[in-house]
Amino acid sequence: MREYHIAVIPGDGVGEEVTPGGVEVLNAAAESVGGFRLRHREFPWGCNHYLSSGRMMPEDGLKTLESFDAIYFGAVGFPGVPDHVSLRGLRLPICQRFEQYVCLRPSQILPGIPSPLAGKTAGDVDFVVVRENTEGEYVGAGGRAHEGLPIEAAVQTTMFSRVGIERVARYAFDLARSRRHRLVSATKSNAQQHAFTFWDEVVEEVAADFPDVELERVLIDALAARFVLAPESLDVVVASNLFGDILTDLGAAICGSLGVAPSGNINPERAYPSMFEPVHGSAPDIVGRGIANPVGMIWCGAMMLDFLGETEAASLIHSAVRAVSADGRTRTPDLGGTATTRDVVDAVLKQMARPTRPS
Numbered sequence: 001m002r003e004y005h006i007a008v009i010p011g012d013g014v015g016e017e018v019t020p021g022g023v024e025v026l027n028a029a030a031e032s033v034g035g036f037r038l039r040h041r042e043f044p045w046g047c048n049h050y051l052s053s054g055r056m057m058p059e060d061g062l063k064t065l066e067s068f069d070a071i072y073f074g075a076v077g078f079p080g081v082p083d084h085v086s087l088r089g090l091r092l093p094i095c096q097r098f099e100q101y102v103c104l105r106p107s108q109i110l111p112g113i114p115s116p117l118a119g120k121t122a123g124d125v126d127f128v129v130v131r132e133n134t135e136g137e138y139v140g141a142g143g144r145a146h147e148g149l150p151i152e153a154a155v156q157t158t159m160f161s162r163v164g165i166e167r168v169a170r171y172a173f174d175l176a177r178s179r180r181h182r183l184v185s186a187t188k189s190n191a192q193q194h195a196f197t198f199w200d201e202v203v204e205e206v207a208a209d210f211p212d213v214e215l216e217r218v219l220i221d222a223l224a225a226r227f228v229l230a231p232e233s234l235d236v237v238v239a240s241n242l243f244g245d246i247l248t249d250l251g252a253a254i255c256g257s258l259g260v261a262p263s264g265n266i267n268p269e270r271a272y273p274s275m276f277e278p279v280h281g282s283a284p285d286i287v288g289r290g291i292a293n294p295v296g297m298i299w300c301g302a303m304m305l306d307f308l309g310e311t312e313a314a315s316l317i318h319s320a321v322r323a324v325s326a327d328g329r330t331r332t333p334d335l336g337g338t339a340t341t342r343d344v345v346d347a348v349l350k351q352m353a354r355p356t357r358p359s
Contacts, residue, residue, distance in 0.1 A: 002036035004308055007068040007273070011046040012086070013282025014292035015074020021345030022072065022297040028349055029305065029313040036310055041068075047078040047086055056089030062097050070304050071275035074297065075282040088140065091277075096134050098272035100265035101164065102171050103131035103244060104303070105279065107231075107251030110260060110295075111326035113335060117228065117254050122326075125255055127234035128179070130172040131244025133265055135164040138241045158195045160240070165202040171268055172238035173210040179235050184216045186223050186239035186247065199240065220247075227251060252279050257334040259293025260325075262300040264307065274307055276300040290340045293332040295321055298348060320351040 006026075010019040023040060030038050043064075045057040056076075058064070065071060071094065077086040094100070107129065109115050111122040142156040169185075176183040185203045189196035200217060207215045218226065220243050226233065227250050239247055252261035261279035278296030286292060298321055306314035324330055330347040331337025339347075 002310075003039060004036065004069040005039045005041070005067070006304075007065050007071045008040050008042040009045055009071060009090075010042070010074040011076045011090070011282065012048070012078040013075050013284050013287045014280070015046075015076070015282055017287070017290065017292045017341055018278065018294040018297040019072070019074040021294045021341060022301050024345060025298050025317055025348055025352070026072075026301045026305070028352055029301075029316050030310075032316060032352060033310070033313040036313075040072075045090060046076060047081040050081050050086070050089065056086060057093075062093060065094065065273060066098070068273045070273050070308060072301065072304060073275050073277035075278070075280070077282045079284055092138060094275055095265050098275070099134065099267045099269070100272070100274055101132065101134045101168055102266040102268060103133040103241075103248075103263055104266055105129045105131060105244070105248040105251065105261065105263040107248070107255050107261070109255045111322055112328045113256040113260065113325050113331075115254055115256055117231070120231070120254070125231045127231065127237060127251070128175060129237045129239060129244055129248045129251060130168060130175060131239055131248065132164060132168040132241050133244075134241075135159055135161060136241030158192075158240075158242075160195055160198055162198075162202055165199055166206055167268075169203045169206040169238055170209075171266075172236055173206060173213050176213045176236040177210060181212055182214045182216070182235035184218050184223065184234060184237045186220050186237060186243045187217055188220050188243075190219060196240075203238070223247065224250060227254060248279060257293060258296070259332065259334045260295040260299070262296050262303055264300070264303045266307070274304075276304040276307075290342065291333050292341050293334050294341050294344050295325070298345070316352055317348075320348045323351045324348050 010016040050056045076091045077083055107127050109122045109125045137158050139159045141159050144154045146152045187196045187200050189200050252258045258280040263279050265275040267274050278300055280296055302314040302317040324347045330339045330343050332339050
């Protein structure tokens with residue numbers, strides 16, 4: 001029997017509330033489909049760990065995670081710990097050390113979930129953003145001078161490498177080739193004549209190897225408007241770290257809620273474990289109320305199983321999520337309902353257990 005070792009990091013805020021249900025769904029899928037098992041090991045790393053130890057994770061945390069097949073991650077960040085400390089102490093080191101250079105974020109309106117965009121329903125919005133995940137604006141290059149003085153200044157430098165752009169672009173072209181053969185590259189080369197002209201040049205070079213994929217270069221401000229005005233025109237979008245981060249929150253919002261949006265931080269070469277996390281963050285304003293939407297976390301589990309090659313189990317979870325959303329009776333408050341986190345998890349588990357699986 002195939003066996004996968006999964007590192008579970010609930011993290012902070014609602015991450016601790018949605019992760020247990022996500023693990024339940026994963027185990028139920030493995031049991032239902034058969035042929036493989038999941039071995040979970042939970043790590044209590046995050047802001048509470050920082051407040052007690054001065055570190056978001058132990059000094060040997062990355063070495064510990066390296067042996068796992070995948071990482072199932074809840075959220076990071078909470079009041080009392082500066083955001084740059086929490087992010088750079090946990091999530092970013094994992095992404096960068098494990099060469100998770102693709103952040104894969106699908107935007108899809110699920111059946112029955114209302115979009116804030118007039119007239120848009122399930123099937124109208126279905127695109128994927130491929131976010132470069134290890135370079136760009138998040139490398140931390142820069143510094144501050146004259147701290148505490150009236151002339152204090154700060155510099156944050158974007159860094160792109162040819163290898164970094166080429167590998168994420170190639171992944172995006174491959175993905176577009178498997179979908180609708182259209183790729184949009186997000187840029188701002190009219191204003192950033194060094195970094196983004198370089199980005200554009202390398203993406204164009206990669207495009208020569210994919211003549212069957214239509215490439216369109218779009219300035220980031222126009223692309224943000226297009227996400228709202230014509231999302232149905234999008235198939236695959238490739239973007240820098242910062243642009244991809246912003247665009248995917250917008251993509252989740254037009255699909256009804258950040259609570260339903262999943263993501264995968266992928267090392268395509270599988271030399272290191274990949275990490276799967278919902279987009280919604282730690283949501284401290286609703287912590288402890290039991291109303292966090294677990295769909296994003298559950299969908300991440302489906303993405304993780306698909307990446308591991310357990311496509312039948314992944315499909316079972318995704319189909320169950322779609323059936324529950326289409327039914328409309330079990331919705332958390334972010335979707336206009338009154339259901340709890342537990343209610344949604346139970347509804348998905350019940351749907352998965354049906355003798356005739358949803359299509």
